[in-house]
Amino acid sequence: MPGNSRLVQSSQDGIHPSLQVLLARHLATPWRQPLADHSRLAFNSLSQWRRQRSECPLWMDSGCGTGRATVQLAEENPDVLVVGLDQSAARLERGRQRYPVLPDNALLLRAECADLWRLMVSAGWTLQRHYLLYPNPWPKPGHLQRRWHGHPVFPTLLALGGLLELRSNWSIYVDEMAQVLAFMGCSGSHGSFTASSPLTDFEEKYQHSDHSLYRLTYSLDCG
Numbered sequence: 001m002p003g004n005s006r007l008v009q010s011s012q013d014g015i016h017p018s019l020q021v022l023l024a025r026h027l028a029t030p031w032r033q034p035l036a037d038h039s040r041l042a043f044n045s046l047s048q049w050r051r052q053r054s055e056c057p058l059w060m061d062s063g064c065g066t067g068r069a070t071v072q073l074a075e076e077n078p079d080v081l082v083v084g085l086d087q088s089a090a091r092l093e094r095g096r097q098r099y100p101v102l103p104d105n106a107l108l109l110r111a112e113c114a115d116l117w118r119l120m121v122s123a124g125w126t127l128q129r130h131y132l133l134y135p136n137p138w139p140k141p142g143h144l145q146r147r148w149h150g151h152p153v154f155p156t157l158l159a160l161g162g163l164l165e166l167r168s169n170w171s172i173y174v175d176e177m178a179q180v181l182a183f184m185g186c187s188g189s190h191g192s193f194t195a196s197s198p199l200t201d202f203e204e205k206y207q208h209s210d211h212s213l214y215r216l217t218y219s220l221d222c223g
């Protein structure tokens with residue numbers, strides 16, 4: 001089935017020249033934006049859900065959309081807890097209709113990632129795996145701070161630790177993340193890949209549109 005998804009268009013043709021300076025600023029200055037009350041409530045319900053299960057390792061699918069990867073990962077890995085986070089009530093509602101009964105080790109939660117990650121780190125939580133599957137690319141050069149590696153929450157993402165897996169159809173997003181992680185002393189690899197069976201809706205859509213796909217896996221347990 002051919003798709004009609006457009007390739008990412010950007011006037012940026014390589015790693016953003018301000019990436020290192022921005023990273024240095026974010027590492028030097030803790031991000032103090034106040035946390036929203038609804039984020040605290042979301043973290044409380046996540047904590048309660050987690051307490052009701054044994055102390056299994058925690059995997060997070062941040063920006064999960066309708067939760068397809070969350071469900072698949074949970075089904076394939078019954079010994080871990082998999083949490084799908086998304087800020088979009090509409091996408092999560094579509095997920096609830098699609099998966100009316102979730103595996104017991106899966107949770108779909110409405111929350112803003114940057115807030116929830118900060119609450120998790122403040123509570124001393126760490127992840128075993130963290131999936132960032134097709135995050136919005138924010139391809140305009142002026143939007144660098146909205147990409148996760150250019151965002152002020154980036155040090156918190158690092159502090160959550162675990163094995164980070166990022167997938168994108170924009171190679172520059174993945175190259176930038178790899179550069180920042182290598183600078184931080186983390187190890188891993190990145191490059192193009194073919195998904196034999198799609199893990200997410202966006203992955204499927206991009207495959208049907210013949211887009212190249214890029215993946216990064218890096219250990220964030222790099223001290």
Ligand SMILES: C[S@@+](CC[C@H](N)C(=O)[O-])C[C@H]1O[C@@H](n2cnc3c(N)ncnc32)[C@H](O)[C@@H]1O
Pocket residue numbers: 062063064065066085086087088091111112113114133134135136200201202203
């Ligand atoms: C391009 S979609 C990818 C969805 C899914 N991972 C997939 O591959 O099919 C990006 C998703 O990230 C969510 N998102 C973007 N920024 C977010 C944020 N700051 N906090 C939570 N969710 C966010 C959007 O609502 C959207 O569902």
